[in-house]
Amino acid sequence: MATKTRDYYEVLGVSRTASEDEIKAAYRKLARKYHPDLNPGDRGAEERFKELQSANEVLSDQEKRTKYDKYGENWRYAEQAEAAGVGNAPPPGWQDFRTGGAGAGAQDASGFEFNFSGEDAGNIFEELFGRAGRARRPTRGRDVEATLELSLEDANRGGRQTLQMQATDVCPTCQGTGFVAENQICPTCRGTGQVIAPKTIEVNIPAGVRDGSTLRLAGQGGAGAPGQSAGDLYLRIRLRPHEKFAVRGDDLEVELPITPWEAVLGAIVQVPTIEGSVEMTIPAGAQEGKRLRLRGRGLTKRGGGRGDEYVRLNIVVPPTSSDEERRLYEELRRSSNFDARAASQRKGAAS
Amino acid sequence: MTPDFVRVTDYDLDEPLTLEVVAEATGIRVTFIERLVHLGLLETIGGEPPPEPVLVPRRTVLRLRQIQRLRRDLGVNAAGASIILDLVERMEGMKREVAETRARFGK
Numbered sequence: 001m002a003t004k005t006r007d008y009y010e011v012l013g014v015s016r017t018a019s020e021d022e023i024k025a026a027y028r029k030l031a032r033k034y035h036p037d038l039n040p041g042d043r044g045a046e047e048r049f050k051e052l053q054s055a056n057e058v059l060s061d062q063e064k065r066t067k068y069d070k071y072g073e074n075w076r077y078a079e080q081a082e083a084a085g086v087g088n089a090p091p092p093g094w095q096d097f098r099t100g101g102a103g104a105g106a107q108d109a110s111g112f113e114f115n116f117s118g119e120d121a122g123n124i125f126e127e128l129f130g131r132a133g134r135a136r137r138p139t140r141g142r143d144v145e146a147t148l149e150l151s152l153e154d155a156n157r158g159g160r161q162t163l164q165m166q167a168t169d170v171c172p173t174c175q176g177t178g179f180v181a182e183n184q185i186c187p188t189c190r191g192t193g194q195v196i197a198p199k200t201i202e203v204n205i206p207a208g209v210r211d212g213s214t215l216r217l218a219g220q221g222g223a224g225a226p227g228q229s230a231g232d233l234y235l236r237i238r239l240r241p242h243e244k245f246a247v248r249g250d251d252l253e254v255e256l257p258i259t260p261w262e263a264v265l266g267a268i269v270q271v272p273t274i275e276g277s278v279e280m281t282i283p284a285g286a287q288e289g290k291r292l293r294l295r296g297r298g299l300t301k302r303g304g305g306r307g308d309e310y311v312r313l314n315i316v317v318p319p320t321s322s323d324e325e326r327r328l329y330e331e332l333r334r335s336s337n338f339d340a341r342a343a344s345q346r347k348g349a350a351s
Numbered sequence: 352m353t354p355d356f357v358r359v360t361d362y363d364l365d366e367p368l369t370l371e372v373v374a375e376a377t378g379i380r381v382t383f384i385e386r387l388v389h390l391g392l393l394e395t396i397g398g399e400p401p402p403e404p405v406l407v408p409r410r411t412v413l414r415l416r417q418i419q420r421l422r423r424d425l426g427v428n429a430a431g432a433s434i435i436l437d438l439v440e441r442m443e444g445m446k447r448e449v450a451e452t453r454a455r456f457g458k
Binding site: 028031032035037038040053143145160200201202203204205206209211212213214215216217218220232234239241242243246247302 | 355356357358359360361362363364376409410412413416417420421424425426435436439440443447448450451452453454
């Protein structure tokens, strides 16, 4: 889909007469703020950074900047199209093929292309219209990194997850060459040899993935050059915070409100676990903050077995009391010798 | 559209790789990767010093790409990039804990 790109000077927040140093400084400042590796999972930061890269790539190069000032956002195509005699109008839907965009659902696909050779990363159009005149393309398809958000229950249980993403694929018209005839640019892929197509895949998520786990799906990344293998898809797992459970490694922690009389007398209560409620015995004389362990009720471990669940007791005093309850509390106050403050001081001294 | 069913090839990316395989996967020179290993910026398999041939877990590939992106985009050196990534990871852990606490206490 065609989207109008923002003015590059506006993206970097500089004037059209900005010097090279000013442009460099502006880019570095914004890059530090929006770099995706410094903002994991932040789609907005990622989009903003892509904009910055595009703007900096052009405005930091005097030749490209001059062309951009002359032709605007279609500078790459317009001049070359005139020179090659393929028409004056820039193609509709021209877009940056460096990364795959996000598909529907909770999954993001952010394919970062890295090139250690020092050339501009992902500069596909310069490769096409540069000195060689023909496409130079990486051999193997690029690896793609994406984030998959799961609930704690889904992560623990494992099972099939459907991912929808925009992925690069070999252009079906030119079979990846970028040309349909000598010097005739493929109209489908506009010369890139690749198209971005929606892709749906199903993955069996192993039971027991954790926040930060990364899964590799071989061959599910970007399409390679003709005859070359596709890149890999790396799925980083993000767990949504749970309203009840806190994750502590393989163990779970949950807070359990109990009444004062349950703490004093002991009780059998229902306690939530990740698979539903279970009964648990609160021993008589339980203290605020005491942690009781439910063995094997924690998270599934990758190598087998389960962690434990720790139930932290939270004694909750009723906010209001009936007349009868107040009478009973008064009687308890008269008959009990327990001094909480003295007991606390003794405990503090002992530790 | 019937989705393709794909298999997880590697979980937590523990698969041991030689530095040459990592170099091919990332387009980075082996000598540079060796330097990062020597500086302790990349995880190796088999203890310190790592036995020959040096093997690294596959997740090192992702870490390496992150380091290179930070070098390329922000002008930091490899050691600085490694520190930044460690700090970001710690920050993400703290953010998750705060989010968990907020979710539990409704704040």
